[in-house]
Amino acid sequence: MSDQPILEVRDYSKTFVLHEQGKTLPSSSHVNLNVYPGRLTALIGPTGAGKSTVLKGIYRTYLPSGGQLLYRTANGGRVDLATADEHQILALRQRDIGFVTQFLHTLPRQSTEDVVAMPLFQRGVERGTARAQARDILQRLNLPERLWGVSPATFSGGERQRVNLARGLLAKPRLLLLDEPTASLDPKTTDRVVELIAELKQGGTGLLAIFHSPTLVERLADAVVELAPPPGTEHFFEGTTP
Numbered sequence: 001m002s003d004q005p006i007l008e009v010r011d012y013s014k015t016f017v018l019h020e021q022g023k024t025l026p027s028s029s030h031v032n033l034n035v036y037p038g039r040l041t042a043l044i045g046p047t048g049a050g051k052s053t054v055l056k057g058i059y060r061t062y063l064p065s066g067g068q069l070l071y072r073t074a075n076g077g078r079v080d081l082a083t084a085d086e087h088q089i090l091a092l093r094q095r096d097i098g099f100v101t102q103f104l105h106t107l108p109r110q111s112t113e114d115v116v117a118m119p120l121f122q123r124g125v126e127r128g129t130a131r132a133q134a135r136d137i138l139q140r141l142n143l144p145e146r147l148w149g150v151s152p153a154t155f156s157g158g159e160r161q162r163v164n165l166a167r168g169l170l171a172k173p174r175l176l177l178l179d180e181p182t183a184s185l186d187p188k189t190t191d192r193v194v195e196l197i198a199e200l201k202q203g204g205t206g207l208l209a210i211f212h213s214p215t216l217v218e219r220l221a222d223a224v225v226e227l228a229p230p231p232g233t234e235h236f237f238e239g240t241t242p
């Protein structure tokens with residue numbers, strides 16, 4: 001375990017500009033947090049507080065409006081993900097930074113096994129070895145074997161979430177972003193996810209995760225960062241009457 005953060009989020013803000021409606025919407029505002037190798041930082045806060053927007057900023061789905069997202073590379077260098085060029089971002093996504101969301105984009109005829117093994121294929125792992133590892137993790141996440149050879153395009157929410165998790169966890173990235181990774185899972189599968197996340201932590205992966213369940217925060221988090229409610233909605237969370 002290292003005392004140097006693998007990720008430092010400094011004063012991150014994101015404002016969405018809705019050109020067609022002539023409006024700007026502040027989303028995440030002045031967020032500060034650290035993620036350390038081998039530890040999990042949980043991001044909590046009410047609906048609309050901007051939690052997913054922080055993860056999408058780090059993964060660069062969105063360009064930030066302000067702040068720094070300092071990522072420490074394996075050789076000790078630093079990359080600001082807020083300003084890095086597209087090539088750097090794509091290379092980091094392939095080698096270093098994973099993102100497990102509740103959405104799954106796949107090619108129509110790609111088997112589940114290959115979807116899960118893809119990050120290993122991209123790193124040059126021999127196909128048979130990669131597929132064997134994919135099957136192993138799919139089994140651990142309780143995805144029925146009859147589904148391994150078919151495309152996940154028509155899977156249920158819980159099945160898709162298992163595939164997303166299997167792919168994200170198997171890749172063993174240096175930094176893993178998780179957006180409500182167990183939202184559609186039953187308690188037994190959730191326990192398996194907890195085990196797998198603990199294994200990743202032991203392997204040195206730093207994790208930043210959004211959980212709505214306080215129990216999961218308690219089981220997995222080494223640090224907790226709470227985002228404030230979005231402006232104008234505070235009364236919902238403080239129990240006062242508008």
Ligand SMILES: Nc1ncnc2c1ncn2[C@@H]1O[C@H](COP(=O)(O)OP(=O)(O)OP(=O)(O)O)[C@@H](O)[C@H]1O
Nearest residue numbers: 016025026027028046047048049050051052053054
């Ligand atoms: N692409 C977008 N365009 C415009 N507004 C957006 C966009 N994405 C998010 N927002 C707005 O930013 C705010 C924060 O959204 P975000 O999804 O980050 O919240 P969250 O804290 O993850 O919420 P939840 O717990 O409900 O998932 C919301 O008001 C949302 O409407």
